Amino acid sequence: MGKLWEKGYRLDAEVERFTVGKDYILDQELVEVDCLGSIAHARMLSEIGILTKREFSGLKAALLEIIRLDKKGKFKIKPADEDVHTAVENFLTKKLADLGKKIHIGRSRNDQVLVDLRMYARGHLLDIEEEVLGLVEVLVDFAKKHSRVPMVGRTHTQPAMPSSVGLWAASFAEALLDDLELIKTAYDLNNQSPLGAAAGFGTSLPIDRGLTARLLGFRKVQNNVLYAVTSRPKFEAVILFALSQVMDDLARLASDLIFYSVPEMRYFTLPKEYCSGSSVMPQKRNPAPLELIRAKAAGVGACLTQVTNTARLLPSGYNRDFQETKEALFRSFETTEASLKISRLIFSKLKVNEKALLAGFTPEVFAADLATKMAEEGVPFRKAYKEVAQKLDKLESQDPRENILRKKHQGAPGNLGLLRVRNKIRGELLRVKKERSRLGKVRRALLAL
Amino acid sequence: MGKLWEKGYRLDAEVERFTVGKDYILDQELVEVDCLGSIAHARMLSEIGILTKREFSGLKAALLEIIRLDKKGKFKIKPADEDVHTAVENFLTKKLADLGKKIHIGRSRNDQVLVDLRMYARGHLLDIEEEVLGLVEVLVDFAKKHSRVPMVGRTHTQPAMPSSVGLWAASFAEALLDDLELIKTAYDLNNQSPLGAAAGFGTSLPIDRGLTARLLGFRKVQNNVLYAVTSRPKFEAVILFALSQVMDDLARLASDLIFYSVPEMRYFTLPKEYCSGSSVMPQKRNPAPLELIRAKAAGVGACLTQVTNTARLLPSGYNRDFQETKEALFRSFETTEASLKISRLIFSKLKVNEKALLAGFTPEVFAADLATKMAEEGVPFRKAYKEVAQKLDKLESQDPRENILRKKHQGAPGNLGLLRVRNKIRGELLRVKKERSRLGKVRRALLAL
Amino acid sequence: MGKLWEKGYRLDAEVERFTVGKDYILDQELVEVDCLGSIAHARMLSEIGILTKREFSGLKAALLEIIRLDKKGKFKIKPADEDVHTAVENFLTKKLADLGKKIHIGRSRNDQVLVDLRMYARGHLLDIEEEVLGLVEVLVDFAKKHSRVPMVGRTHTQPAMPSSVGLWAASFAEALLDDLELIKTAYDLNNQSPLGAAAGFGTSLPIDRGLTARLLGFRKVQNNVLYAVTSRPKFEAVILFALSQVMDDLARLASDLIFYSVPEMRYFTLPKEYCSGSSVMPQKRNPAPLELIRAKAAGVGACLTQVTNTARLLPSGYNRDFQETKEALFRSFETTEASLKISRLIFSKLKVNEKALLAGFTPEVFAADLATKMAEEGVPFRKAYKEVAQKLDKLESQDPRENILRKKHQGAPGNLGLLRVRNKIRGELLRVKKERSRLGKVRRALLAL
Amino acid sequence: MGKLWEKGYRLDAEVERFTVGKDYILDQELVEVDCLGSIAHARMLSEIGILTKREFSGLKAALLEIIRLDKKGKFKIKPADEDVHTAVENFLTKKLADLGKKIHIGRSRNDQVLVDLRMYARGHLLDIEEEVLGLVEVLVDFAKKHSRVPMVGRTHTQPAMPSSVGLWAASFAEALLDDLELIKTAYDLNNQSPLGAAAGFGTSLPIDRGLTARLLGFRKVQNNVLYAVTSRPKFEAVILFALSQVMDDLARLASDLIFYSVPEMRYFTLPKEYCSGSSVMPQKRNPAPLELIRAKAAGVGACLTQVTNTARLLPSGYNRDFQETKEALFRSFETTEASLKISRLIFSKLKVNEKALLAGFTPEVFAADLATKMAEEGVPFRKAYKEVAQKLDKLESQDPRENILRKKHQGAPGNLGLLRVRNKIRGELLRVKKERSRLGKVRRALLAL
Secondary structure: OOOOOOOOOOOOHHHHHHHHOOHHHHHHHHHHHHHHHHHHHHHHHHHOOOOOHHHHHHHHHHHHHHHHHHHOOOOOOOHHHOOHHHHHHHHHHHHHHHHHHHOOOOOOHHHHHHHHHHHHHHHHHHHHHHHHHHHHHHHHHHHHHOOOOEEEEEEOOEEEEEEEHHHHHHHHHHHHHHHHHHHHHHHHHHOEEOOOOOOOOOOOOOOOHHHHHHHOOOOEEOOOHHHHHHHHHHHHHHHHHHHHHHHHHHHHHHHHHHHHOOOOOOOEEOOHHHOEOOOOOOOOOEOHHHHHHHHHHHHHHHHHHHHHHHHOOOOOOOOHHHHHHHHHHHHHHHHHHHHHHHHHHHHHHOEEOHHHHHHOOOHHHHHHHHHHHHHHOOOOHHHHHHHHHHOHHHOOOOOHHHHHHHOOOOOOOOOOOHHHHHHHHHHHHHHHHHHHHHHHHHHHHHHOO | OOOOOOOOOOOOHHHHHHHHOOHHHHHHHHHHHHHHHHHHHHHHHHHOOOOOHHHHHHHHHHHHHHHHHHHOOOOOOOHHHOOHHHHHHHHHHHHHHHHHHHOOOOOOHHHHHHHHHHHHHHHHHHHHHHHHHHHHHHHHHHHHHOOOOEEEEEEOOEEEEEEEHHHHHHHHHHHHHHHHHHHHHHHHHHOEEOOOOOOOOOOOOOOOHHHHHHHOOOOEEOOOHHHHHHHHHHHHHHHHHHHHHHHHHHHHHHHHHHHHOOOOOOOEEOOHHHOEOOOOOOOOOEOHHHHHHHHHHHHHHHHHHHHHHHHOOOOOOOOHHHHHHHHHHHHHHHHHHHHHHHHHHHHHHOEEOHHHHHHOOOHHHHHHHHHHHHHHOOOOHHHHHHHHHHOHHHOOOOOHHHHHHHOOOOOOOOOOOHHHHHHHHHHHHHHHHHHHHHHHHHHHHHHOO | OOOOOOOOOOOOHHHHHHHHOOHHHHHHHHHHHHHHHHHHHHHHHHHOOOOOHHHHHHHHHHHHHHHHHHHOOOOOOOHHHOOHHHHHHHHHHHHHHHHHHHOOOOOOHHHHHHHHHHHHHHHHHHHHHHHHHHHHHHHHHHHHHOOOOEEEEEEOOEEEEEEEHHHHHHHHHHHHHHHHHHHHHHHHHHOEEOOOOOOOOOOOOOOOHHHHHHHOOOOEEOOOHHHHHHHHHHHHHHHHHHHHHHHHHHHHHHHHHHHHOOOOOOOEEOOHHHOEOOOOOOOOOEOHHHHHHHHHHHHHHHHHHHHHHHHOOOOOOOOHHHHHHHHHHHHHHHHHHHHHHHHHHHHHHOEEOHHHHHHOOOHHHHHHHHHHHHHHOOOOHHHHHHHHHHOHHHOOOOOHHHHHHHOOOOOOOOOOOHHHHHHHHHHHHHHHHHHHHHHHHHHHHHHOO | OOOOOOOOOOOOHHHHHHHHOOHHHHHHHHHHHHHHHHHHHHHHHHHOOOOOHHHHHHHHHHHHHHHHHHHOOOOOOOHHHOOHHHHHHHHHHHHHHHHHHHOOOOOOHHHHHHHHHHHHHHHHHHHHHHHHHHHHHHHHHHHHHOOOOEEEEEEOOEEEEEEEHHHHHHHHHHHHHHHHHHHHHHHHHHOEEOOOOOOOOOOOOOOOHHHHHHHOOOOEEOOOHHHHHHHHHHHHHHHHHHHHHHHHHHHHHHHHHHHHOOOOOOOEEOOHHHOEOOOOOOOOOEOHHHHHHHHHHHHHHHHHHHHHHHHOOOOOOOOHHHHHHHHHHHHHHHHHHHHHHHHHHHHHHOEEOHHHHHHOOOHHHHHHHHHHHHHHOOOOHHHHHHHHHHOHHHOOOOOHHHHHHHOOOOOOOOOOOHHHHHHHHHHHHHHHHHHHHHHHHHHHHHHOO
16 A cells, blocks of 8 residues: 555655655654544544444554554554655554444544644643743752852853852742743643644634544644644744753853853852763863753754744645654654753762862952942942953952852842742643643543543 | 952952943843842841841832833943843942842842843743734634635645635634644743842841742742752753744744735735835835744744754853853744734734636646535545546536535535634633733732832 | 773773774775875874884785775774774784784874874765756756746746746756755864864873874865864864755755646656656656655755754764764765755756747746836836736736746846856866865875875 | 835835834945946936937936935935935936936836845955954964964864874965855855846836946846846845855854853963953953854844845745844844954954963873874774774873874874965955955946947
């Protein structure tokens, strides 16, 4: 068996190779979700009388078999199959003859792939959320542990004012928590059921889109059938933007670490087990994983660019162009998850060199605080500023540890507000856990229909 | 008076011109919000005993004067002032002498510009939300009016199945409503108070960040002072991503309209008052506003690219690079708002040519429906499909008006669900109105402090 | 054996997986060029007395064996090897013991990978040039064949003035010939020898960089050793920009074809063997390869974005970030070459429907020509334009075939200048052939050293 | 007078504002080149008998008057004029009545704006070339002066091997010289005459495109009239890519300088006249111009993105979208030229701190050289490498000054090959000077026609 649309002539071989591309390989990751979608679709067809109960059972059994084969790596999509949908229908037809030929009524590959991608993204977005929260926890622990370790705060890369390792680490924790809001928005948009949109124009059958949406655990039906199809690259872009923001935060973190780990700074030391060496310089311990995170952030950003540029001027309705963004989506999920894991690993082992951190505190770093103190005592601030500027070479050094503890307003080095952050983490983790458990129930219910 | 940090030598003239750039021009739009931020800051300083009540009154009166001057276009920022913050402090110092020199204690231009940008963005995001909702309303009215006008639905740009003008127009309405979710996420992130972050490391004064946040109407204090500073490009990116999604939807809409308006299709006619002509071809009516929307979408997308690429590898803390993204943000707000207005205008006048729309319905457009009907009557769908494929040249034409009405499941041409969309619009408009009224109260309260 | 820099402890397993990434898979394509580079390096070492003649022969024999194994698909790089350079050195050491350990003196993996990439790019750029020229030839033949077939010329997508299929097709031929200039610039920059740069700081050995450059067929030594390393992403960007311009031209061509192939236009018909079908619409013939070319152009453009963004702020010297751009480069070469082949195939089979093309000629299309004619006869042009504009509904139709033949100045529909284009093609093909033959000689000479 | 295409009704005011945008402001920079193009066009018309000699003289005199007015800032394009072409034709018609109405025969605004942009770009590309060469000279002088000043060479940001300030500075000089090749390719492509393409379909008049090309100093006629129009964004992209490569090199240079100027490194000191201060930290000297260059590079890169994304899927022929890229082009020229000037200024004043540079040389930096030395003396390199790795803590320090002088092969720290670079500069400067003088002659000849 070959393509679903074959009609007695064959596609030119070179064109076939070009159009299938890597789709049949990527689709291998969609086998289970494609079968789950088909179970829900078939169930709905039996509810509205298009299939008999018995037909539904027959189809379901065969779909469960595919899921089992896939688990063992034994359901392979062939290039001639084009995609997972075809491979599954071909399997059903081979096994069930005419019954297999009935499954595709009332839907199209266009809404089918949408279902698959949304279920795929749902799982992966939850994975990302967990990894983000895991890293945030590690960063908060790190910030707590080093909340009293002074670090020269910088603006314009130049030493500016007293700061702390805690403030620095916690700033990334809060950034990632904001990224979580982007991921949640993406999750909510993604969690709508496109099933029943068919080719983007609906069907004359009295299908029950609400039922399939419930069976598949979507929070609602995505209403307009044409929009369901055209929303594909939009939702991918929303997801990729969220991922790219996560990656950009990791990249800035990596970039800071690379800078702060040169021997001239030596604020932090990366364990040697995490550093690559050189083929000619025996002494080298290179922060390769950090550099790769930095580069991978540009990669995920480019995936977003690819998706938005692919979609910008496409005519309404399904276009084959959509196929090309699948790899960008899949690869970005993988990259982001791996980068989060590695970042967490690094932070759980990062060595902080307090002595080197203290060595950076030249008297000038306290200049702004001195001007503020003078102003507090009555000198108009701008005057105090100018007076301090005149005697920069006569400034006395201070104890940075005392300095940072004295800054006690909300969010300052002496009052990081980590408890507030921890509460936020706890709430978010609970939410993710609940949603994951809900999805687990949805899956089990589908398998047991 | 010149720069706040002058210390007896002058910046090289060429360097000065280069570093100031257009900032002093762009900042002209920030005069009022900068003054409002300063009123809140001064009030807080008086509450914690750094300024006397009298001093606060003096500063406030002068700041109100600036706001009045600005309204009349008489408060001009000079290149030598660098930015709005300096222009304002210089005005205060000129008018109030030493009292003016007191205002800057406990803050920095770094958190000041953040306050300004967030208040600026707050207002403009609400404007955008209103414009989006306005366009959505027009699209829904248009969809309603033309819900029974058939239109050939296309996939791969080729005729596919019966659809309707209503389905097509409503698909964009739903896309824009999803964009609204992105804007709301951006609004919430943006609506946090950075004030008190100072240079990104806080201050030794016992400032009350909660008080200034309340006075300025922010929903909460942005906690970590370092993150407040580094979040600047992140929040700009989140805003620009939302705007670029709006623009990309408008671009697709424009692109569809351009395609459907060629004489060979003539589905729609743009009023001639909206079309530009040619200097050599007397007959031309060119859809210039649509083409410009299409191009401007690429422009706003490039602004997002600019901001994320500017920020990706910057070290923690303030960096002057941030200055360069201001224009991208301001221009994107303008562009998006103008493009929404023009799109609304176009849709309120667009002529629909039902006859031309009907002419596109060749018998083949009904092929899928025929296969579905055969399948409904018992032929396995894949068989029905192949049978229909064999007799494509013998298909009979149908009445597309009846066809689309027969598709009655949720979101299909015969059941667009516009009421649901209208309810959503109503709720969102109410929310925007409430928030706008809340901001109005915040502003009046500040002026009356 | 494992990594070249192992020193008695092992890299953390998770970090190792992350840092190696797909590099060991991609490097499989570099086996031969890596060995050729090593032969040249070893020969140079023997010329300056670091290796004996015998040692050189031993190394060369083993390197030739690797090339033979690779040809048969039997030289496999393992993840633990990290990259091709390590795999090769490990093979040499296993086979030749201490002699294998001598090969790496006077170089580093940093300049080694540069040599590999430049030799890789040299071959692929020539392939691209040939494919571009092949497509240009097909386009010129097509233009010639259809030079008298009228086609409505459009501006703003709307009908504008008489044009021809020939003018349209030849416009893409000339675009691609301009792209060739970009490829040639890329080829010349790329064709410089980085060998001897070592880690970017040279070596204390008296290596002869001119000799290795000649042996490897580079047109010159890339002088500054630090620049040799930092130029890696620049040269990749230059190559990717050229490829992306080719892809964008193919995308515009595909986009035009998709537009001109809808039934309402039917200017062109794509053979059905090149069209994919639908799983639900029996009548569909979708221009899938054209849509994919359109999407792939956005993909190659995103690869350029990735490379420039990865490189923009990297510190001078080698950075591991470079590893991440390899896939972007390799994939873009593949994509561009495949898209060129498919485009050529399509044009060799594209059916032109003269009747449909003629049907587009409404009288208005001749309006500008009429104004010009009136102006030629003495009415000031702007007056003639306004007069024609007043009587648009009274214009008479003309024979478009006569019209286009009357436009005889250079480059106009009646004078396409295809001979000039053909001469250009001939010259370029000759150049490519010569360069390919030169590279063949270089390779054979290396193998026979 | 208003638009050239007015026909008795007016464009909707809001639409008019939207479509004109900033075009009338940007076009102010094109007044002279537009007039020069018109002189050439009119002359050609008189040569082929469409205008009389006397008519040509009349038109030329009026065009020269516009050029004179423009020089004094007295030729202002109004929004109602739309663009420079309309403003000029309106002036001619007002002054010369019917004669003014004759100028536009045989051309269109489409080829007219192309001529303007190409002449504009020609001048600005030469400016950029001169600025690039100026900076290269300064860098080479700087490299020469500091060729014996050691600097720790880095890979992965970590100390690697001995290098020199000279090697570092010269690496950027060579990068910029490669950028020059990109600019030259852009210049050559740009230097083709589009005049006579008219609206993209030529004209029935026997115009002499070769004559106008010669009069305007283009190296050749751009043949295919349709390609002339569609090449507009391509040529802009080619120019912007070259500019963005220059900017990216400046950004890397700025980035290195920022890193090497922190007090912990203090390799370089930026004069205080080039540094901005802080409003709260009296001690600050911030490298603002360097940060802005870094950010502006992302800006120019985004302009390239904008242009390629605007153009990718546009249909063949003129599209109004083109208007939107004008600002990206103009602003990128300005930004690049200003950034080159500032970079040159900075390098002419940059202070090099040899003591701080020497302080970075820990014994480990010599490890690779030691392994090489052992290998030179007979130990297989990989063995030597491992031996050195075992005794890293026992390495002895060396004199880095001697070390770098010992590396004498081509391009190494002890042999920078600056003479070769200087010869290249000289040749390029001569070429630019000649071309500029040629363009001057072309201009004078046009004025004197």
